[in-house]
Structure formats: C-alpha cells, structure tokens
Amino acid sequence: MDAIVVDGLVKTYGKDVRALDGIRFSVPEGEVFGLLGPNGAGKSTTVRILATLTKADSGRATVSGHDVATDPGAVRRAIGYVPQASGVDREATGRENLILQGRLQGMRGNDLERRSSDLLETFGLADKANALVKTYSGGMKRRLDVAMGLVHRPHVLFLDEPTTGLDPEARAAMWEELERLAAAERLTILLTTHYLEEADRLARHVAIVSRGQVVVEGTPEKLKRELRGDAVTVELDGGDTTGAAEVARGIEGVHDVTPDGRRLHLRVDHGAQAVPVILAALDSAGAGVNAVTVSRPSLDDVYLHHTGRDFRSDDEDRR
C-alpha cells in the first residue's frame, strides 16, 4: 500500500498565485521520498495540505489510507510534521517540548517519559535535555524538531526543508541522523528540499517539482542516467547567446543546448573530446568564451533538462 497518495492537488492563493497546479505522486510505505524544487515551486504547500494545515481547492490526497480532507483527525494521529519554521517552544526545555508534543498526540505517563528520554538520547540532546531551547545551537534545535515529530511513533514523517539555514557541519550531522532514522524505523518519510545534494543523498525516489507540478520522477540514479554523457557549461562574454546556441546545436555529439542568460548548458557524449570542438566552433563564429566547465550529470542538470531553466536562477527569481 502507498503511504502517501497525492492526486491532482490544486491550490490557489488569492486570485492569481497558483501554488499547486495538479501535483500528483505517490510514496510507497517505508520509503524516503524527496520533493525537490526551487523555493516557491509548491513543495511546502503540498506538505501543508498533507499535514491537514490547509485545504486544497481541488484534487485528493491520502496519508496512511486516510483522506486529508474528510478525515483530518486520523491523518494527524498518523503523521509527524516538522515544519520549515521550527515551531519549538524556545522558553521551554528540550524535554518539556517533547512531553508537550506527546501530550498533544494523546500520550501520557511512563510511556511518554521513556519515549522522550530515548529520543533525546538518539538525537544527541541528552546533555541539554533540561536546558531551555533558546540556548540551543541551530543544529540542536533542528534535531529537537525532528525528535518532536517522532515522539508518538508516527507512520509518516514530513520533513519540510530539514537543513535549510544550517551550517554545513550541522547539515552533514543532520543527514547522518536522517539516514540512520530511515534505516532503523519502519517509517515513510516525505522530505522537501531545494538542495539537490540532499535529495540525492537521502531520498530513494525523487520528484522534481516546478510551478506546482511534478515534472519528472524516479530514483536519483535513474534520472541522472537518462541524461546521456556529461554536462558542459559555457559562459560567454556577452554578445549573441542565441546565435552561439545555434552554432552549438550544429556540432556533432552535442545534445540539449539550453541558453540561460549569458551561459549555454550543453549535453555531450564525451566532455573531454567535445570541449575543444565546441570552443573552436564558437571561436570561428565570433563568440567569445569566458569559461567552460565539464561535469558529470547532477540533479541540477535533470532539473534543467526537464524545465528548461537553471535551478539556482529559478530559486533566486522566487526569493
């Protein structure tokens, strides 16, 4: 059975902001699933609908077999939700936060006490269990967030941008924590992220979301494999990008030419062989080149390939 089914959700804010435009995907039980996309793509809106915080205009979604619109109570009991904006009580201790969360989930007594202590231990917070959360570092606070989402042993855990705002060290620690979690507990995790690296590392399946729709879905490996060869990025020194793109398209062994501002993204069979040919062709066409990079395909390229837009510039557009 699929732990999460999202079927054609549409959500409009105000008159013309269409946050979700018929998004559709499903997550098998026990899997870590990554929703990947730039800010504003609709990832958080999707999670908020699944966590029963907001309602879709149309479409249907179930979590653990319960419809989010008609049976929100059952959904809330089945899920742990770790929102993007922490939501811990800063004036309370780590342990008090866990106990409060457990109480709101209907737990009590020894079971809750023991579960809280276990989670504090697991997430490396035992030393600071009785310190106020406002004294925690960013990474510790985020780990507590995740622990709070797990206190009632949910079937499905929603992690909305779990490492946004963390420094690289804390991010790496969080990734280790989440990997262990996914391996140890029989838990379905829906992770949203705008870090390609994060989805690549943590998620078994990835859906790339752009403008409220899933543009492509699969394992990170499969998505990358579908892109033949290497990615070459040519940075032009201005001038005629469209003309240069035309020139590049005429070169043998070059597929997928995507102009992006002053850059050209190319897909080639063999990076090392193609670069001299590309440079010579651009040179004879009179297009000056500032820099060239060759890389193995990344999810970044998958995003570019399917949306025709660069991930990072899409991300910045939305900020």
Next chain:
Amino acid sequence: MTVVSQTLFLCARVLRNLSRQPIWIVVMIVQPLFWLLLYSQLFRRITELPGFGTTSYIDYLTPGVAIMTAFFSGSWAGMGMIEDLDRGVLERFLATPASRAAIVFGRILESSIVATLQATLILICGLALGATNGGAVGWLVILVASFLTAAGFAGLSHGVALRTRQEASMIAVAQFIGLPLLFFSSLLIARALIPSWMQDLSLLNPVEWAVRAARGEALPGTDWGQMGVFLLLLAAFAGLTTSFATWSFRSYQRTL
C-alpha cells in the same frame, strides 16, 4: 475529557514559561501593590467628598485595583498568542489531533489564573493597609470577578490578536480600550461624582460590572441581587469573548 486536560496542560505550559522570567514575576507582584499604595496616598482625602459610602479610601480602592489589574493583564494577553503564531508554535499544535478549543482556552485560563493570584495578593496587602472588605464571601466575590474580568478581556485580546496577527495593531487596540474603559467606570471614584451621561454609558462597560460586583460587599448597604446581576453579566461577557476568540482561531486556520 480531552478538552479539559489539554486546556490545563497548555495553560500550565505558558505559566511555567512565565515563571522562568524573574522580571515578569517581580512586575506582576509589584505593579498592583504600587497602584494600591500610590492611589491610596494620592487620593487619600477623596472620601471627604460625598458619595463613596465609606470614609476609608483603601476600602473603596482595594477591589478596584484588583479589577484594574485583571483588566490590564487580560487586555494584553493576545501578545502571547502572536508570539506563538510568529514562532510557528501554533502551526505545530495544529498538525496534532489536539483540541483546537483547548489551544484558545488554555491561553485564556492563563490570564485568569494570573489575575486571581494577583487579586489575592492585593487583598492581603489591602488588609494590611487597613481595608476591611467584608468577610470571606466578599473576598470570594472579588476573586471571582477578577477571574472573569481577565477571562473576558483575554478572550477579546486573543480574538484581536488572531485577526490582526500584528503586534503593533494589538498594542494599538489594547491602548485604545485601556484608559477609556477605566475612566468610564467607578473604579477610582465614587459613582455619584461622575457626570450622569457617563454614569449611563458606564453601565455598558464590563469593567464597571466587575467593579460594582467586587465592591458590593465592601461598602455598607450590600445589594446581593445587584452584585449577582453584575457577576452574571461579567460571566456572559467572558463567554462571549471566549467564543469570539475561538471563532477568530477558526478563521485564522482558514487563512493558512
């Protein structure tokens, strides 16, 4: 009863957090006592004017300060709701099966408990300054009136907080109602000394209801029936604003 137990638990959470703020505790204790001392000295000879029904201003003032304190802590209560809202605490609560009503009730109960504790302190201090204030029943009525006053204005405040969701707007509303409601009442001064049009208007003022109920037994010629009516009005006011806050909470959820 999950609503009751969750209300108590959520209320305990806020009280526990507040109890960790030494400055908050000191101000909560000192401020009402300061009002009591300041006003009782400032207006010491005011009871030489007719209409007070007592020659001891402290008798007159003690219930008034208890109500004023409850009124103020209630009116400002919404600030806490805005803080929870801004920090994402409310959203986290909403993703759990927790009773939505308990989230609002817990906050209102918090104000009422704080106000009742403050009223107890004010009564003890008033007694030390020579107030007589009837007997145990008089005390009980003052505590109940303080509890209801805080609940009534906290409900209003949380409702406004959930609708405006802005600290500045919340502060503006609390300030806007603060002094007018205080002065359109006989909280500090005998009713007979207030212009008659203000006396009439004051009958619409929940602060006036609270003061009249709380002071009923302190003064000669206690009219139990009248005190009862004012207490009932006050309870209705608390019920109404609590509904307003819960309703506002629902409309806040719809905007998520």
